[in-house]
Amino acid sequence: MSTDENKTTTMATTATHYTVAPGYRVNVRSGPSTQYPIVRALPLGATVAISCQKYGEWISGPYGTTKIWDNIAPGEYISDAYVRTGSDGFVAPRCA
Template identity: 65%
Template sequence: MSVEHAETAENGPAIPTESTALIEPVEAIESVDSVTTAEATLTATTYYSIAPGYSVNVRSGPGTNYSIVRVLPEGSEIPINCQSPGTWISGPYGTSNIWDNIANGQFVSDAYVQTGSDGYIRPHCG
């Protein structure tokens, strides 16, 4: 917003000037929580590689007793939202009962995901 001002020079006519300062009402910022939420949305997502040479079943829950909802092709990278205990599985990265939640209702065995850890790396699923 620009604001026009008129200044009077000593012993002379009024000289118009322009201020480019922005004047915003405090009400323009709804709350600190809304700013924090916006900043949290910008947090980068980490993706983890599926073991080379493997296509991996994605299941509807944390275990082999859950239905297969899709298959990840070789070379896939996945986000891990949270982790849950489930069926024990042996894979290229050891034997584990940790299942990685990659999307709503989608889990893969951690034994096929290169996380760099034998334990939990993300919060337990709620």
């Protein structure tokens, strides 16, 4: 296994999980805006691993108003306004 492969494996296995706001079934969308189709809805009490983050539509939620969207799986985004990251800024790398 090359050094790059080791880094990818290590990052994937040590991802930080964040709690979604209690009492909310958050819609997961295919892009960083409510204009994108809903892919699925997260169950109550969900936690998510954030792969990367990018700017998108402004959203107000229980954790403030933000234009940061969290990529939680390939082609799956949720507004950071519904995720308790403990920060008003980026907590993961920016998505390409």
